Amino acid sequence: MSEIQRELETKVYVAGHRGMVGSAIVRKLQNEGFKNILTRTRSELDLTNQQAVFDFFKEEKPQHVYLAAAKVGGIHANNVYRAQFLYENLMIEANIIHAAWLHGVEKLLFLGSSCIYPKMAEQPLVEEALLTGPLEPTNEPYAIAKIAGIKLCETYRHQYGANFISAMPTNLYGPGDNYDLETSHVLPALLRKIHTAKVNGEDEVHLWGTGSPQREFLHVDDLAIACVHLMDTYDGEDWVNVGTGVDLSIRALAEMICEVVGYTGRLAWDTSKPDGTPRKLMDVSRINALGWKAQIELRDGIERVYSEVKDTF
Numbered sequence: 001m002s003e004i005q006r007e008l009e010t011k012v013y014v015a016g017h018r019g020m021v022g023s024a025i026v027r028k029l030q031n032e033g034f035k036n037i038l039t040r041t042r043s044e045l046d047l048t049n050q051q052a053v054f055d056f057f058k059e060e061k062p063q064h065v066y067l068a069a070a071k072v073g074g075i076h077a078n079n080v081y082r083a084q085f086l087y088e089n090l091m092i093e094a095n096i097i098h099a100a101w102l103h104g105v106e107k108l109l110f111l112g113s114s115c116i117y118p119k120m121a122e123q124p125l126v127e128e129a130l131l132t133g134p135l136e137p138t139n140e141p142y143a144i145a146k147i148a149g150i151k152l153c154e155t156y157r158h159q160y161g162a163n164f165i166s167a168m169p170t171n172l173y174g175p176g177d178n179y180d181l182e183t184s185h186v187l188p189a190l191l192r193k194i195h196t197a198k199v200n201g202e203d204e205v206h207l208w209g210t211g212s213p214q215r216e217f218l219h220v221d222d223l224a225i226a227c228v229h230l231m232d233t234y235d236g237e238d239w240v241n242v243g244t245g246v247d248l249s250i251r252a253l254a255e256m257i258c259e260v261v262g263y264t265g266r267l268a269w270d271t272s273k274p275d276g277t278p279r280k281l282m283d284v285s286r287i288n289a290l291g292w293k294a295q296i297e298l299r300d301g302i303e304r305v306y307s308e309v310k311d312t313f
């Protein structure tokens with residue numbers, strides 16, 4: 001068997017395969033020809049249940065793990081379901097990372113988030129900015145859980161020699177996103193709101209905050225390429241930012257979406273809703289130096305996603 005054939009036989013567990021990130025990783029692995037992809041639905045395996053996770057790893061003995069399972073949401077969900085965001089994410093990470101070590105997983109990739117960096121960190125955000133200042137309050141519980149995940153990978157590497165690595169994606173969008181207006185992230189929320197306003201002939205659309213915060217958006221298919229690339233090539237202890245290195249204001253995003261959707265009404269800003277972090281632009285020099293760069297331009301990505309979802313709203 002050749003080296004490549006052997007690699008394609010690797011038993012790979014993708015935790016969170018029904019989510020936007022996990023499903024993109026599964027698609028990418030399938031396209032690459034991986035033959036042994038292991039998944040479990042939430043009803044088959046509750047990742048917050050330590051014994052169930054330990055039993056699963058003992059029985060299946062995966063060689064590689066992509067840890068893409070998480071409780072996620074936009075600014076409102078993060079701010080309201082604070083206990084769940086902290087508890088569920090801590091449990092999922094601790095259970096999987098410990099089980100992976102106990103059962104000899106050869107390599108694990110943990111997915112974090114750009115919200116781990118301090119609210120007022122210097123821009124663009126370098127990896128070294130971690131733990132240098134207070135976090136953005138609206139997503140502090142989620143960020144603390146994600147920081148714990150990074151530290152689990154780091155400490156299991158130091159103490160036990162485990163090859164566990166971490167990637168920190170910027171704000172994501174793509175197929176399989178959440179379009180529930182209460183719990184979604186900004187890009188899917190705006191697509192839905194602006195599409196609905198157009199279809200209903202409304203002359204204004206209500207968006208949250210002031211429109212001035214800056215955000216960076218990465219298509220999840222680009223993230224999946226980065227994840228598989230890191231799994232193949234990167235064994236370092238430092239976590240790695242994954243983004244485009246380009247951002248825009250929420251107002252500019254809304255205007256771009258209006259163009260894609262073909263909506264010409266007015267944007268009305270509800271300033272009783274939070275703005276969140278003023279800016280979180282990733283410094284992506286580390287991953288660029290490792291041989292990955294985002295390929296999908298934001299406008300193209302939005303057009304792609306809009307054509308996939310517009311008939312489902």
Ligand code: GFB
Nearest residue numbers: 074075078113115139185186189207208209213274275276
């Ligand atoms: O994606 P998002 O909800 O979260 O974006 P974050 C929030 C920004 O978009 C704020 C504005 O400035 C909001 O005021 N916004 C405008 C809206 N209209 C809307 C709307 O209809 N819905 C939403 N959701 N926002 C997330 C964290 O922060 O970043 C997650 O909550 C994660 O934990 C992710 O880390 C990367 O970008 O502020």
